[in-house]
Amino acid sequence: MFNIVLVEPQIPPNTGTIGRLCVNLGATLHLVKPLGFSIDDKALKRAGLDYWSDLDLIIWESFEDFLEKNQIGEGYHLATTKTDNLYFDAEFKKGDYILFGSETKGLREDILLKNRDRSITIPMGERGRSLNLGVSVGIIVYEALRQNYNGFKKIKIRNRLEDI
Known part of the structure; x- marks a missing residue:
């Protein structure tokens, strides 16, 4: 479905939560060292x-290493607090790579500068600086899913009220 890329993640519970999200969505999780x-x-x-x-x-x-071994072409988005491009204005396609930086530093500046048009952000109030990484991944990935829901509908939804 989608490729979630965590570049240099630092906090184990965040990565664990994101892994669980990926399983539930049929997404691949890429972890970039260190x-x-x-x-x-x-x-x-x-x-x-x-x-x-x-x-x-x-x-x-x-x-x-990640870039060398993946032909991502135009199918990628970089999540950052350092842009005005809102995530819900982005066009997501099945198979896209959605990249997130570390919890404390985000993505490297050189990566962001080369990819300004592919950078997206989640709007926040004036007092907010950032969101938890797991929350951010969930918000953006579910927007990507919403835009591509027809391809996802075929997955049986378990534990529906009708099943009780």
Whole structure:
């Protein structure tokens, strides 16, 4: 469905939560090193619950390694607080890569400068600086899903009220 790319994530529970989200959406999670934790971290596994074993996970040695081995073309978006381009104005397509930087630094400035037109942000009030990484991924990925829902409808939704 989609490719969620976390570049240098630092907080295990955030990554675990995002992994769980990816399993539920049929998305691939890409982790770009260096990571701020071990992939075997208990907090990572606890946040991901029993979903972690079902996760389509790819780990890359560096951002350059990720770029070299993926032909992303025009199918990518960079989430950042450093743009005025709103995420709900972006056009998402099935298979797109949605990149997020680390919790404390975001994406590198050189990456953002080369990709200004592909950068997106979540609007926030004047007093807010940023959102939790897991929350940000959820907001943006569900907008991407909304735009591509016809392709997703075929997945059986479990635990519906009609099933009770």
